[in-house]
Amino acid sequence: MLPSWNDTPAKGAIIEFVTRVTEKGGPDFVPPVERIAVFDNDGTLWTEQPFYVQGIFAFERVRALASEHPDWGKKQPFKAVLENDMETLAAAGLHGLVELVMATHAGMTTEEFERTVKDWLATARHQKFNRAYTDLVYQPMLELLAYLRANVFRTYIVSGGGIEFVRTFSERLYGILPEQVIGSSIVTKFEVRQGRPVLVREPKMDFIDDHEGKPVGINKFLGRRPIAAFGNSDGDFQMLEWVTAGPGLRFGLIIHHDDAEREFAYDRASAAGKLDRGLDEAPKRAWTLVSMKNDWKRVFAFEKK
Amino acid sequence: MLPSWNDTPAKGAIIEFVTRVTEKGGPDFVPPVERIAVFDNDGTLWTEQPFYVQGIFAFERVRALASEHPDWGKKQPFKAVLENDMETLAAAGLHGLVELVMATHAGMTTEEFERTVKDWLATARHQKFNRAYTDLVYQPMLELLAYLRANVFRTYIVSGGGIEFVRTFSERLYGILPEQVIGSSIVTKFEVRQGRPVLVREPKMDFIDDHEGKPVGINKFLGRRPIAAFGNSDGDFQMLEWVTAGPGLRFGLIIHHDDAEREFAYDRASAAGKLDRGLDEAPKRAWTLVSMKNDWKRVFAFEKK
Numbered sequence: 065m066l067p068s069w070n071d072t073p074a075k076g077a078i079i080e081f082v083t084r085v086t087e088k089g090g091p092d093f094v095p096p097v098e099r100i101a102v103f104d105n106d107g108t109l110w111t112e113q114p115f116y117v118q119g120i121f122a123f124e125r126v127r128a129l130a131s132e133h134p135d136w137g138k139k140q141p142f143k144a145v146l147e148n149d150m151e152t153l154a155a156a157g158l159h160g161l162v163e164l165v166m167a168t169h170a171g172m173t174t175e176e177f178e179r180t181v182k183d184w185l186a187t188a189r190h191q192k193f194n195r196a197y198t199d200l201v202y203q204p205m206l207e208l209l210a211y212l213r214a215n216v217f218r219t220y221i222v223s224g225g226g227i228e229f230v231r232t233f234s235e236r237l238y239g240i241l242p243e244q245v246i247g248s249s250i251v252t253k254f255e256v257r258q259g260r261p262v263l264v265r266e267p268k269m270d271f272i273d274d275h276e277g278k279p280v281g282i283n284k285f286l287g288r289r290p291i292a293a294f295g296n297s298d299g300d301f302q303m304l305e306w307v308t309a310g311p312g313l314r315f316g317l318i319i320h321h322d323d324a325e326r327e328f329a330y331d332r333a334s335a336a337g338k339l340d341r342g343l344d345e346a347p348k349r350a351w352t353l354v355s356m357k358n359d360w361k362r363v364f365a366f367e368k369k
Numbered sequence: 370m371l372p373s374w375n376d377t378p379a380k381g382a383i384i385e386f387v388t389r390v391t392e393k394g395g396p397d398f399v400p401p402v403e404r405i406a407v408f409d410n411d412g413t414l415w416t417e418q419p420f421y422v423q424g425i426f427a428f429e430r431v432r433a434l435a436s437e438h439p440d441w442g443k444k445q446p447f448k449a450v451l452e453n454d455m456e457t458l459a460a461a462g463l464h465g466l467v468e469l470v471m472a473t474h475a476g477m478t479t480e481e482f483e484r485t486v487k488d489w490l491a492t493a494r495h496q497k498f499n500r501a502y503t504d505l506v507y508q509p510m511l512e513l514l515a516y517l518r519a520n521v522f523r524t525y526i527v528s529g530g531g532i533e534f535v536r537t538f539s540e541r542l543y544g545i546l547p548e549q550v551i552g553s554s555i556v557t558k559f560e561v562r563q564g565r566p567v568l569v570r571e572p573k574m575d576f577i578d579d580h581e582g583k584p585v586g587i588n589k590f591l592g593r594r595p596i597a598a599f600g601n602s603d604g605d606f607q608m609l610e611w612v613t614a615g616p617g618l619r620f621g622l623i624i625h626h627d628d629a630e631r632e633f634a635y636d637r638a639s640a641a642g643k644l645d646r647g648l649d650e651a652p653k654r655a656w657t658l659v660s661m662k663n664d665w666k667r668v669f670a671f672e673k674k
Contacts, residue, residue: 097546174588231592241402242592243548249589254581254607261611263588270589276559283479283568284554284575285590287536287547302559306566 066211067361068204074317074359077352078208081315085291086215092313096216100290101315102246102282102303103205105223105230107296107337108319109238111190111200113328115150115336118225119161121184123153125168133167142167154335162269165226170250170267174228177265181232195366201237203365205294209238212292220290222282223247224274224299228265246285248273278303296321297337304342304351316351318342323357326367371516372666373509379622379664382657383513386620390596391520397618401521405595407551407587407608408510410528410535412601412642413624414543416495416505418633420455420641423530424466426489430473438472447472459640467574470531475555475572479533482570486537500671506542508670510599514543517597525595527587528552529579529604533570551590553578583608601626602642609647609656621656623647628662631672 069075084092085099106112126136126145136142141160144152153160169177190197209219221240223230227247234240249270252263273281279302282290292315293300293307304316320339322329331339346353356363374380389397390404411417431441431450441447446465449457458465474482495502514524526545528535532552539545554575557568578586584607587595597620598605598612609621625644627634636644651658661668 227589228592243590245592252585252588254584254611256610261584261607261614263584263611279559279566279568280557283557284532285548287533287550302566305561306559306568309566 066204066207068207070359070361072359074352074354078211078315078317081292081313082212082215085313094291094312098288098291099212099215099217100220100286100288101212101217101292101294102220102222102290102307103209103293104295104297104300104303105221105234105247106225107321108294108300109201109205109221110197111327112337113321113330113334114191116161116225117197118165118229119336120188121181121229122161122164122168124184124188125180126164129168158272158274162272166250166267166269169226169229170265172265174252174263174265177228178232181229185233193364198233198237199366200364202360203362203367204360206238206365208294209240213239217292218244220244220246220282220286222273222278222303224272224277226250227273246273246281248277274299276302279306282306291315293317295319295342297339298341299337301342301345305349308349308351316346316349317354318346318351319354319356322355323360323363326363327356371509371512373512375664375666377664379657379659383516383620383622386597386618387517387520390618399596399617403593403596404517404520404522405525405591405593406517406522406597406599407525407527407595407612408514408598409600409602409605409608410526410539410552411530412626413599413605414506414510414526415502416632417642418626418635418639419496421466421530422502423470423534424641425493426486426534427466427469427473429489429493430485431469434473463577463579467577471555471572471574474531474534475570478567478569479557480567482533483537486534490538498669503538503542504671505669507665508667508672509665511543511670513599514545518544522597523549525549525551525587525591527578527583527608529577529582531555532578551578551586553582579604581607584611587611596620598622600624600647602644603646604642606647606650610654613654613656621651621654622659623651623656624659624661627660628665628668631668632661 066075085094087093103109106116123145126142130136141153141156185198190200212219221234225247227245227249230247231242231245234245251266251268251270253266255262255264289310290307293304294317296319308314308316371380390399392398408414411421428450431447435441446458446461490503495505517524526539530552532550532554535552536547536550539550556571556573556575558571560567560569594615595612598609599622601624613619613621
């Protein structure tokens with residue numbers, strides 16, 4: 065069970081929780097229909113360094129589309145992308161990222177967008193590992209997903225990333241169906257083009273599924289409070305707060321990226337996946353804090369054992 | 370199989386579709402994971418006359434809250450509700466209804482709203498049938514839901530009504546889980562009140578899941594095009610159009626309310642559940658048109674057989 069997890073208290077806490085909520089007749093038993101677990105994606109299921117994969121995709125789209133947009137050379141945050149000026153991009157923050165996404169992820173049908181993302185993911189490589197981003201999923205988390213499902217949990221992604229971006233790979237990488245993905249979204253519009261109905265992506269934000277948005281998104285999509293939540297950054301704080309405040313036994317877990325050798329080490333000062341408040345409050349809220357370095361036997365499936 | 374359906378072409382069309390998409394090795398086979406069927410709620414799964422149940426709930430909330438809002442006696446559409454002036458209310462249309470919903474379905478937590486709806490549904494009675502609204506579900510449609518599920522379909526509601534309203538009864542009435550309900554929504558906001566995280570309903574429209582909104586809502590929640598769609602009004606037109614335009618075998622069905630004796634007879638001129646374009650275009654789009662009068666052996670479970 066959970067072979068890529070070391071036998072530390074973190075693994076023990078997971079197994080104890082699952083054992084208690086599935087014990088028929090036990091005081092903490094939860095009926096299968098209520099067994100929902102939610103997972104952040106970036107930094108929780110796959111790597112988010114040196115930057116969010118979708119951000120890197122947006123940067124590459126800006127470069128690919130730059131010749132059609134001569135004004136981008138003089139306009140931030142596009143200029144920073146074209147000049148590889150990561151400092152300015154980091155300073156532009158979420159607002160800058162949203163602007164890039166608006167400009168590069170819209171003006172096409174949902175089907176065209178899906179094809180563009182899939183084509184990019186098939187060829188793009190991570191600079192540190194020289195591997196496809198889709199190889200950079202955490203093996204211990206895949207085992208955790210399988211373990212929960214074997215105990216009749218339904219597993220959902222709740223991502224600050226774009227819902228249609230994550231859906232292009234969630235089933236293949238994690239066994240998480242499109243309808244089990246909750247994420248940020250832009251407005252789409254129904255149109256009939258030459259007799260064919262299509263959904264067109266508009267350059268307009270619909271919903272930001274991060275921080276306070278995560279419990280809101282979960283409630284909108286699920287209409288029910290999950291009993292377990294897994295995250296790694298302060299963007300997941302409110303999700304864990306809401307999930308673990310429900311009645312009965314609940315479980316919250318935060319992954320701490322402290323393994324510079326096998327992956328990356330970052331927390332309080334990171335541009336992507338900043339973990340500050342969660343690190344301070346996890347102990348007093350009885351959330352399990354996972355050290356990638358100490359609690360995980362291996363990080364990626366491709367590592368030599 | 371489908372005992373409350375008469376042996377007419379409508380029943381034949383349903384069975385033929387399900388047989389073909391589930392026939393392993395057949396040319397129209399659809400893998401289980403793609404077997405999704407979407408259902409409108411008002412007028413498709415339960416009665417929507419003399420008016421949408423949620424509309425009647427909103428009217429009763431206006432009456433219940435009127436003493437706290439002395440201005441409502443002079444302000445439309447509240448005045449019309451308090452004076453039972455259905456003509457003015459019908460003229461106010463969707464816009465008027467949204468205003469009533471904003472005023473009466475917001476300013477409380479999601480849990481408080483759920484309790485209010487459940488309490489109301491437990492006591493409210495339909496004027497024609499003198500029964501709880503929750504008794505007014507269509508027996509043939511319950512059998513259809515069960516038949517599809519037995520063939521490994523996942524069944525979803527896609528309602529113009531409020532998502533959190535429909536979720537209060539969808540599991541009990543139809544076996545449709547909260548996360549299988551898509552509907553209109555108002556904005557909710559995450560707040561921590563006295564250390565307790567809550568979601569508060571705001572008087573602000575988030576999404577209208579009707580007409581063009583239905584394919585948009587389905588795509589947002591499911592990320593996949595269903596293979597079968599069931600509706601009864603022009604509010605379902607674009608949903609059927611989008612679903613049946615997909616590749617492979619698809620199924621669209623419209624229920625025509627033509628049974629004044631057992632339920633209600635209405636279509637082109639109705640304030641609730643207007644069916645005009647769908648009636649004209651169903652034949653040429655090869656959508657199945659169900660006559661409640663001729664195709665259904667009985668409408669409600671409580672009818673004498």
